[in-house]
Amino acid sequence: MKLHRTEFTQKLPISIEKAWDFFSSPLNLAEITPADMTFDVTSPNMENTKMYPGLIITYKVSPLLGIKLDWVTEITHVKDLEYFIDEQRFGPFAFWHHQHHFKPIDSGVLMHDILHYSVGWGPIGNVANAVVVKNKIKGIFDFRYQKVEALFGKP
Template structure:
């Protein structure tokens, strides 16, 4: 199963970074290019423990729907969102936050498994892992920008 570990240093307080990472509105803003919308569950504001959101988006020209739930949370150091319904066989995303000097280190640990057996594993290696990394990078740039702008 592919795993992406991506760290972002942010010149902002840990609580601000944590809250922005849970913001449905900021997520939607960062994913405009894929026409992402929150269509069910928590659809705006900050998502919390045991809440879910259903996203609709277009990737590779194909419409997708995916429901994710916050399955664990410890404010302001980590939360986990997991796909409970959608296009992947498995999707598990840990968001970790810690203070390093005067900065917040935000770490994404993103594990996913594509459907379709051997074909899915091939797609993971050929382009899906890189595509998912680019989505995480894009989202984190938006979080960093918003967090640092408020300082």
């Protein structure tokens, strides 16, 4: 199983509190995910929920060809106003570990994501990653970058 690592960074012209309030709400994940993924949070009673260790979040997602898949993540670590980590428990990846870091800077907040993932399936998965998956992940984060700028402005 080959493990892949990718990182994404974005500056936000908002306070750490405002950034944390938005990104620590599971329901806001759908707002910053491309519509073609049909990313739906299916966990009940999430309206006022913020990230906490042990939180299980269920979704329906369509990462490819409109095929709906179940995705279950667990929030494994949280340090308020600094970071949280989600790990896939069930879903399209053999491995998924996503760190979300937030750091106050002079002009607002530096948001830094570190993602480790594996497609699985041995050599077939490596080809799938090279041809489709890594580009899809990049596209998701590129969309998020643009959406977050539209929501909060440019630094």
